[in-house]
Amino acid sequence: MTTPLLRLVDPVTVPVPDLDAGLDCYATALGHDLLWRNDELGQAGLRCPDGLTELVLSTGLPDAPNWLAEAAETVIAAGGRMISPPVDIPVGQVAVVADPFGNPLVLVDLSRGRYRTGGSGRVTGVDQHQEPDRPGDVDQP
Numbered sequence: 001m002t003t004p005l006l007r008l009v010d011p012v013t014v015p016v017p018d019l020d021a022g023l024d025c026y027a028t029a030l031g032h033d034l035l036w037r038n039d040e041l042g043q044a045g046l047r048c049p050d051g052l053t054e055l056v057l058s059t060g061l062p063d064a065p066n067w068l069a070e071a072a073e074t075v076i077a078a079g080g081r082m083i084s085p086p087v088d089i090p091v092g093q094v095a096v097v098a099d100p101f102g103n104p105l106v107l108v109d110l111s112r113g114r115y116r117t118g119g120s121g122r123v124t125g126v127d128q129h130q131e132p133d134r135p136g137d138v139d140q141p
Contacts, residue, residue: 011054022057034121069107
């Protein structure tokens with residue numbers, strides 16, 4: 001393979017008991033800007049100001065870095081194994097694989113675009129585009 005598979009970390013998932021409590025801590029007390037909020041999924045995205053990584057608060061996912069990558073098969077061909085096959089998410093797909101050493105890798109494919117949000121940060125849809133300029137960027141009217 002000539003092009004590295006793992007492009008960058010986006011996002012880092014942090015489990016929280018509920019979104020309001022998580023936002024009170026990470027947005028209000030720690031100062032991270034809200035990018036988007038999807039109550040249906042129990043998730044909210046926050047900006048990390050000095051990089052490209054997004055912080056995602058989640059009521060249903062474990063803590064883990066998520067890698068922008070689109071080829072779980074490549075990890076499997078390198079001696080890894082499938083932990084959770086690709087499933088559809090509003091912005092693309094997500095799969096979990098393990099490398100040959102047993103390390104889990106959450107692979108996120110943003111092929112459907114990025115969340116579109118309203119003024120309050122609530123998700124109003126998905127904007128399709130070829131390649132994100134910066135992970136975590138969303139359009140806010």
